[in-house]
Amino acid sequence: MTRHGFLDLRMTALHDYRAPWWLPGGDLQTIWPALISRPRSSAAPAYRRERWQAPDGDFIDVDHLQGARGAPWLVLFHGLEGSSSSHYAVAFAQAAQARGWHFSVPHFRGCSGEPNLAPRSYHSGDFEEIGWMLDRIRGYAAAPVLAAGVSLGGNALLRWAEEAGSTAAPVVRALAAISAPLDLAAAGAAIDRGFNWLAYAQHFLRTMKPRALAKWQQHPKLFDRERLIAARTLRDFDDCFTAPLHGFSSVDDYWRRASAKPHLTSIRVPTLVFNARNDPFVPEPSLPNPNQAGPQVMLWQPDEGGHVGFPAGRFPGHVRAMPEAVCDWLEAAG
Numbered sequence: 001m002t003r004h005g006f007l008d009l010r011m012t013a014l015h016d017y018r019a020p021w022w023l024p025g026g027d028l029q030t031i032w033p034a035l036i037s038r039p040r041s042s043a044a045p046a047y048r049r050e051r052w053q054a055p056d057g058d059f060i061d062v063d064h065l066q067g068a069r070g071a072p073w074l075v076l077f078h079g080l081e082g083s084s085s086s087h088y089a090v091a092f093a094q095a096a097q098a099r100g101w102h103f104s105v106p107h108f109r110g111c112s113g114e115p116n117l118a119p120r121s122y123h124s125g126d127f128e129e130i131g132w133m134l135d136r137i138r139g140y141a142a143a144p145v146l147a148a149g150v151s152l153g154g155n156a157l158l159r160w161a162e163e164a165g166s167t168a169a170p171v172v173r174a175l176a177a178i179s180a181p182l183d184l185a186a187a188g189a190a191i192d193r194g195f196n197w198l199a200y201a202q203h204f205l206r207t208m209k210p211r212a213l214a215k216w217q218q219h220p221k222l223f224d225r226e227r228l229i230a231a232r233t234l235r236d237f238d239d240c241f242t243a244p245l246h247g248f249s250s251v252d253d254y255w256r257r258a259s260a261k262p263h264l265t266s267i268r269v270p271t272l273v274f275n276a277r278n279d280p281f282v283p284e285p286s287l288p289n290p291n292q293a294g295p296q297v298m299l300w301q302p303d304e305g306g307h308v309g310f311p312a313g314r315f316p317g318h319v320r321a322m323p324e325a326v327c328d329w330l331e332a333a334g
Helices: 003-009 025-034 087-098 127-140 151-166 182-192 194-220 227-232 232-243 251-258 263-265 320-332
Strands: 048-053 059-065 075-076 102-108 144-149 172-177 271-274 297-300
Touching: 025 087, 059 087, 059 182, 059 251, 075 087, 075 127, 075 151, 087 102, 087 144, 087 320, 127 144, 127 151, 144 320, 151 172, 151 251, 151 263, 151 271, 182 194, 182 232, 182 251, 194 227, 194 232, 227 232, 232 251, 251 297, 271 320
Parallel strands: 075 102, 075 144, 144 172, 172 271, 271 297
Antiparallel strands: 048 059, 059 102
16 A cells, blocks of 8 residues: 555544644653653553563563454554653553553563563664564464554664565554654764753663663673763763674664664555654654655654654643554554
């Protein structure tokens, strides 16, 4: 089906999203949902946790919600330092439950609350890990599998679809990437400067560095510990930790090979790529245009929304609108 066919198939209000008047700008539209508009603890999903053994002997923790017999199965890949309890994951869980869908959140290694065992972590281009997780769920799902990825998880999901080509369709019916940093060099440069460095980069480093140092305790000399302690930017961190742990020669090699944007024409399964143009650390000039996406790819690029934000409605600005619109699109496209 062509890109225009998808546009005719399902138009939702979020395609022309406008933020509440009292939340102007990408930073507020990012920070408010993450810190202020989180779902109440009483609304937390009652996940069932399952531990999978990975091909290398490590483990992956997956949180599931049971759906109706024969209902679609939505798999969500979380973002950097995220989990099944992240505000967007809970909002997706609620959207899936309202439809009677099965729902699963596989945790990237080290993100489930327990350190993983192998001398590796996770990264933005980890398409082999994504493929293994989806194959595992496809193996026991008696219904269509739909997949969504948020931020880092969205880029990694797109990289899987790009690498899989025509073999992706037997695994998933449709997929969506939300606020994915499709050009990692551009996103890395944006998050490491000015207010972004203070508000976002330092926020991530506060958890990433202790996890990396715990990994060094498991596997001494795995990377340069002193360089990591001195890292002040995400670029520094990726250069001394993420890149060498996963077989890249440098941060530039990692960001180039892991970026989804150059390969969007390779996707052969219905795909939604959803980015706000005012995302604080996914610069608008780095977003793809329709000529850079294949015929199976729909680009949604509203002017507002921030990074994984898209708050809607009156105060306090709930975060359900984005997951509901994405699920609508996946259901229609799949």
